[in-house]
Amino acid sequence: QVQLQESGPGLVKPSETLSLNCTVSGYSISSGYYWGWLRQTPEMGLEWIGSFHHSGRMYYHPSLKSRVTMAFDTSKNQFSLILTSVSAADTAVYYCAGGDYVGPFDQWGQGTRVTVSS
Amino acid sequence: EIVMTQSPGPLSVSPGERVTLSCKASQSVSGNLAWYQQKPGQAPRLLIYGASIRATGIPTRFSGSGSGTEFALTISSLQSEDFAIYYCQQYNKWPPVTFGGGTKVEIK
Numbered sequence: 088q089v090q091l092q093e094s095g096p097g098l099v100k101p102s103e104t105l106s107l108n109c110t111v112s113g114y115s116i117s118s119g120y121y122w123g124w125l126r127q128t129p130e131m132g133l134e135w136i137g138s139f140h141h142s143g144r145m146y147y148h149p150s151l152k153s154r155v156t157m158a159f160d161t162s163k164n165q166f167s168l169i170l171t172s173v174s175a176a177d178t179a180v181y182y183c184a185g186g187d188y189v190g191p192f193d194q195w196g197q198g199t200r201v202t203v204s205s
Numbered sequence: 206e207i208v209m210t211q212s213p214g215p216l217s218v219s220p221g222e223r224v225t226l227s228c229k230a231s232q233s234v235s236g237n238l239a240w241y242q243q244k245p246g247q248a249p250r251l252l253i254y255g256a257s258i259r260a261t262g263i264p265t266r267f268s269g270s271g272s273g274t275e276f277a278l279t280i281s282s283l284q285s286e287d288f289a290i291y292y293c294q295q296y297n298k299w300p301p302v303t304f305g306g307g308t309k310v311e312i313k
Binding site for chain 2: 132133134135137138146147148149150182184186188189190191192193195196197198
């Protein structure tokens with residue numbers, strides 16, 4: 088059974104950098120799935136942030152591309168999200184997820200709430 | 206960016222009733238459309254992909270239809286555990302993948 092678990096600080100100060108990790112168990116991230124990050128707010132709903140394949144293909148939301156970096160560590164079966172220069176608009180529940188392609192996500196973490204506030 | 210528009214909610218439905226939710230795309234997404242169910246405090250769960258293919262473990266009372274710009278999710282006989290918010294998502298033209306705003310199905 089595939090399980091995803093997000094981890095990271097729940098509070099980030101404005102203008103600073105948000106860093107989240109996703110630990111995957113039950114499936115190797117180098118086995119062919121696409122992995123990614125999404126976020127959800129009451130105002131914006133569900134928003135895709137980006138996805139990647141272990142081969143190195145990376146895809147980012149155009150509106151976030153300048154501030155987002157994804158990375159992965161196959162030895163730890165983890166991947167990460169880095170979002171720079173955060174503002175209150177980045178306050179959201181962040182999910183890591185996986186799927187056959189950059190499309191339907193059939194595996195989700197439980198989500199982690201991140202608040203941007205001083 | 207493709208905009209996904211879902212039927213406004215909430216929809217008030219009695220258990221056992223049939224309900225159909227709609228989703229429209231601002232341009233054709235072919236059959237690259239997914240539906241998710243989300244309950245409070247939980248992550249979304251994939252119900253349907255490819256517009257009409259049930260994901261693993263999804264009950265047969267859930268069915269999806271449509272292509273191009275108009276899609277529907279039908280729950281044939283609403284069960285108590287089906288009261289939730291439902292989202293559609295297109296993955297035909299990306300980046301970005303985009304979601305609809307969701308339709309809440311509540312108990313009448």
